[in-house]
Amino acid sequence: MAKMVRRRFFSLGGKLLAGGIVAGTIGKYFPDTVAHAAPTVRTGKTEGKWGFVVDTYKCIGCGRCVKACKAESQVPVDQEVYRTWVERYTVDYDKNVKIESPRGGINGFPEVENRERITKSFFVPKLCNQCENAPCTKVCPVGATYTTPDGVVLVDRERCVGCSYCIQACPYGARFKHPVFKVADKCTWCYHRISKGMTTACVQACPVGARVFGEIGVPDSPVDKILSEERVNILKPEAGTMPLVDYLGLDKVVV
Amino acid sequence: MNGYIYPNEANVVWTVMIVIYPYITGLVAGAFIISALYHVFNQKVFKPVSKLALVSALSLLLVAPIPLLLHLSQPLRAFNIMLTPNPSSAMAGFGYIYSFYLMIVLLEIWFIYRKNIVTMAEKSAGLSKIGYGLLSLGAKDLSPGTLAMDNRIINTLAVIGIPAAFGLHGYVGFIFGGIKANPWWSSPLMPVIFIASAVVSGTALLILVYGIGSRLRKREPDHQCMTALNKYLWIFLIVAVSLEALEIVNAGYQAKSYWPAVYGLLTQQIPLSFFGIQLLLGGLVPLILLPAARLKSFAREWQQRLTMIAAGLIVVGVFAMRWNVVIGGQLLSKTGMGYSGYVVPLLGREGLLMAVVVLILPIILFSVLSQIFPPWPKDEAAISEQIEVSKSRPELRSGTVG
Amino acid sequence: MKNSDSDQKVKLTDQPLFRIGMIIAIVLVLFIGLQQWFIPKSFGKTGHYRSDNIQEWTEHELQYAAGSDACLTCHSNVKNIFLSGSHEQLNCETCHGPAVKHPNNPMDSKPSIESSREFCGSCHQTLTGRPDTVITQIDLGTHMGFANCSDCHQPHNPGFKFGGAD
Numbered sequence: 001m002a003k004m005v006r007r008r009f010f011s012l013g014g015k016l017l018a019g020g021i022v023a024g025t026i027g028k029y030f031p032d033t034v035a036h037a038a039p040t041v042r043t044g045k046t047e048g049k050w051g052f053v054v055d056t057y058k059c060i061g062c063g064r065c066v067k068a069c070k071a072e073s074q075v076p077v078d079q080e081v082y083r084t085w086v087e088r089y090t091v092d093y094d095k096n097v098k099i100e101s102p103r104g105g106i107n108g109f110p111e112v113e114n115r116e117r118i119t120k121s122f123f124v125p126k127l128c129n130q131c132e133n134a135p136c137t138k139v140c141p142v143g144a145t146y147t148t149p150d151g152v153v154l155v156d157r158e159r160c161v162g163c164s165y166c167i168q169a170c171p172y173g174a175r176f177k178h179p180v181f182k183v184a185d186k187c188t189w190c191y192h193r194i195s196k197g198m199t200t201a202c203v204q205a206c207p208v209g210a211r212v213f214g215e216i217g218v219p220d221s222p223v224d225k226i227l228s229e230e231r232v233n234i235l236k237p238e239a240g241t242m243p244l245v246d247y248l249g250l251d252k253v254v255v
Numbered sequence: 256m257n258g259y260i261y262p263n264e265a266n267v268v269w270t271v272m273i274v275i276y277p278y279i280t281g282l283v284a285g286a287f288i289i290s291a292l293y294h295v296f297n298q299k300v301f302k303p304v305s306k307l308a309l310v311s312a313l314s315l316l317l318v319a320p321i322p323l324l325l326h327l328s329q330p331l332r333a334f335n336i337m338l339t340p341n342p343s344s345a346m347a348g349f350g351y352i353y354s355f356y357l358m359i360v361l362l363e364i365w366f367i368y369r370k371n372i373v374t375m376a377e378k379s380a381g382l383s384k385i386g387y388g389l390l391s392l393g394a395k396d397l398s399p400g401t402l403a404m405d406n407r408i409i410n411t412l413a414v415i416g417i418p419a420a421f422g423l424h425g426y427v428g429f430i431f432g433g434i435k436a437n438p439w440w441s442s443p444l445m446p447v448i449f450i451a452s453a454v455v456s457g458t459a460l461l462i463l464v465y466g467i468g469s470r471l472r473k474r475e476p477d478h479q480c481m482t483a484l485n486k487y488l489w490i491f492l493i494v495a496v497s498l499e500a501l502e503i504v505n506a507g508y509q510a511k512s513y514w515p516a517v518y519g520l521l522t523q524q525i526p527l528s529f530f531g532i533q534l535l536l537g538g539l540v541p542l543i544l545l546p547a548a549r550l551k552s553f554a555r556e557w558q559q560r561l562t563m564i565a566a567g568l569i570v571v572g573v574f575a576m577r578w579n580v581v582i583g584g585q586l587l588s589k590t591g592m593g594y595s596g597y598v599v600p601l602l603g604r605e606g607l608l609m610a611v612v613v614l615i616l617p618i619i620l621f622s623v624l625s626q627i628f629p630p631w632p633k634d635e636a637a638i639s640e641q642i643e644v645s646k647s648r649p650e651l652r653s654g655t656v657g
Numbered sequence: 658m659k660n661s662d663s664d665q666k667v668k669l670t671d672q673p674l675f676r677i678g679m680i681i682a683i684v685l686v687l688f689i690g691l692q693q694w695f696i697p698k699s700f701g702k703t704g705h706y707r708s709d710n711i712q713e714w715t716e717h718e719l720q721y722a723a724g725s726d727a728c729l730t731c732h733s734n735v736k737n738i739f740l741s742g743s744h745e746q747l748n749c750e751t752c753h754g755p756a757v758k759h760p761n762n763p764m765d766s767k768p769s770i771e772s773s774r775e776f777c778g779s780c781h782q783t784l785t786g787r788p789d790t791v792i793t794q795i796d797l798g799t800h801m802g803f804a805n806c807s808d809c810h811q812p813h814n815p816g817f818k819f820g821g822a823d
Binding site: 334337338339342343358365366395396398400401404405408 | 667
């Protein structure tokens with residue numbers, strides 16, 4: 001017993017020592033401060049990682065993806081929480097921008113009031129960006145949310161304490177408190193599907209191919225093809241989060 | 256709700272409980288700083304409130320985790336924060352920083368009251384004899400050598416306590432200041448502002464507790480002490496208000512992309528609680544009232560009264576400041592194009608009623624704790640003379656104290 | 658530990674600092690013990706998280722089948738027309754809803770069938786923001802009165818039945 005206690009003390013000593021070393025390794029937890037000169041560029045290592053492209057030129061705003069997502073991931077349909085949602089942007093003659101997403105776009109969108117005044121309009125589907133430098137995993141006090149080796153950010157439903165700090169930290173509003181499980185929840189890129197070789201529910205439900213998902217770094221991957229040939233953009237590059245979701249045709253008014 | 260907010264932002268997730276938490280811990284820090292001024296910086300004038308400060312700090316500190324637990328949607332897992340604290344999370348520090356701080360306060364109280372405890376354990380009978388006996392941990396020695404040692408320990412603890420208090424507040428501020436997703440929070444000034452306003456609110460609360468407590472006990476508060484508290488509070492307030500103003504002025508002057516959204520927040524969403532309560536009532540008015548209260552032309556009684564009014568305003572103002580940070584920051588949508596809404600529900604775990612209960616709890620706790628650890632000096636009238644006599648008598652609460 | 662001459666009489670174990678120190682030590686030891694006991698086994702193996710959780714997520718229940726191919730094996734009459742029509746790019750479950758359980762148990766769990774005008778309109782109704790380069794749009798209010806879409810269009814091959822696109 002005494003020995004045990006002593007060992008425990010040693011482990012305390014070890015912990016204190018480790019605490020000292022933390023100062024040295026602190027950079028590990030601030031990757032954006034050390035690793036990247038251009039924070040918006042994906043890091044070199046791509047093999048075995050997933051990629052997601054949203055083509056805003058194609059989205060027709062039918063809301064099938066939102067519906068499919070809620071069904072697949074068992075998020076209550078009647079609650080204002082979404083793992084993915086669709087926004088409509090309309091710009092009129094006076095350059096007024098109007099953004100809307102009635103119930104996340106799950107039932108589509110109503111016609112606008114004065115259609116003839118609209119000069120530019122389009123839909124933008126949103127989902128978790130599975131950021132490489134994810135602010136949400138960084139702030140989780142208990143290590144309940146993390147990035148898997150293949151680059152997907154998940155929430156451990158058994159460890160989440162429900163403090164909502166990650167919800168605050170996400171610049172994209174992609175996280176929410178799950179009304180049933182009472183833990184933080186978010187898009188997992190249908191981790192249970194992609195790990196079985198299927199595609200995500202939203203990609204599968206999209207009638208027009210506005211969402212493309214696949215591995216990156218493999219030759220015939222559709223995502224890779226777009227990423228290497230098209231001009232893509234990411235949301236909120238200034239946040240330095242390095243999202244893995246790339247957008248085609250992103251307008252400057254998109255928030 | 257107006258403008259466009261992300262669909263997931265419809266529910267404000269950090270509710271009034273998260274307003275109360277930093278508010279309560281803030282009050283702790285201030286009380287603690289005053290006690291440190293007495294023990295470390297030898298500000299003898301604070302003697303009448305040095306114990307009071309500690310006991311009220313303890314009653315607040317014990318309540319501080321309650322709003323957090325009420326807010327967690329998985330409160331039973333709260334201990335995870337001690338088990339697997341994430342080193343990259345500002346919030347993960349809570350468990351350890353709080354425990355450390357609590358330990359310091361408990362130790363300080365124990366050492367300060369040890370003489371008291373031991374005498375009580377010897378003189379009283381029945382339950383309280385057993386209770387005090389246990390509290391004394393059997394260390395019943397009151398020889399001058401041991402007492403001198405106690406004093407050294409108390410001073411050391413008070414010295415450690417200052418960085419601990421700053422650490423606790425710096426970290427609470429950083430929880431907000433480190434969130435780059437929220438332009439109203441994200442600022443390196445945030446931890447400093449939190450420390451400053453914590454000290455301000457705590458000092459103000461101490462003035463109120465001392466003032467009101469003395470009145471309730473039909474005693475006159477020690478005037479020198481009140482004046483000194485008034486002066487310190489004024490200086491702390493100048494620092495706090497100018498930092499808060501600086502923050503806004505800087506953001507407005509730089510006018511970065513998010514400024515219109517923040518401006519809209521301040522002028523349309525929370526103008527009353529920001530300009531009206533936080534800055535005017537809780538800042539500028541006390542800034543004038545406090546020095547005014549020291550004017551010789553006022554009678555003693557009125558000087559104290561004005562000081563207490565100013566302190567009351569500050570305590571309210573700092574609550575508004577916490578509200579404006581916590582709730583205001585969430586009203587501001589991450590889209591920068593709209594604002595969500597928040598109304599405190601009356602009932603429920605995070606409702607108004609519960610909030611009132613949480614805010615009253617420290618008062619109840621204080622009245623219980625002050626039975627065990629008598630915080631009031633034995634006779635205020637004689638306090639000023641006592642200051643010179645550095646060795647004070649054991650302040651026993653015999654049956655006739657009242 | 659003897660700091661001054663006066664406390665020679667006091668035993669070390671009776672000194673307040675020692676007593677309180679013991680309490681702190683006991684609490685610390687208890688805490689570290691509890692910590693070791695309660696931290697899940699797989700925590701910290703691959704990072705600051707419970708790595709078993711990755712496996713748990715992969716086992717999450719499916720709602721949608723793997724794709725149209727999973728349906729066409731049985732529904733050969735649909736297959737015959739579907740693959741040559743302009744809805745070919747659509748997934749069966751986009752219109753019929755989640756149906757992963759249906760193939761195993763076709764009689765008991767049937768996918769939903771929606772065939773209202775509004776249902777087709779959710780994709781085909783003219784709408785601000787909807788690109789007409791991507792999808793043909795009609796106005797539900799004026800396109801062929803109130804008749805059901807499937808009276809004239811076969812949903813699985815929607816070219817106009819009587820000599821349209823097909």
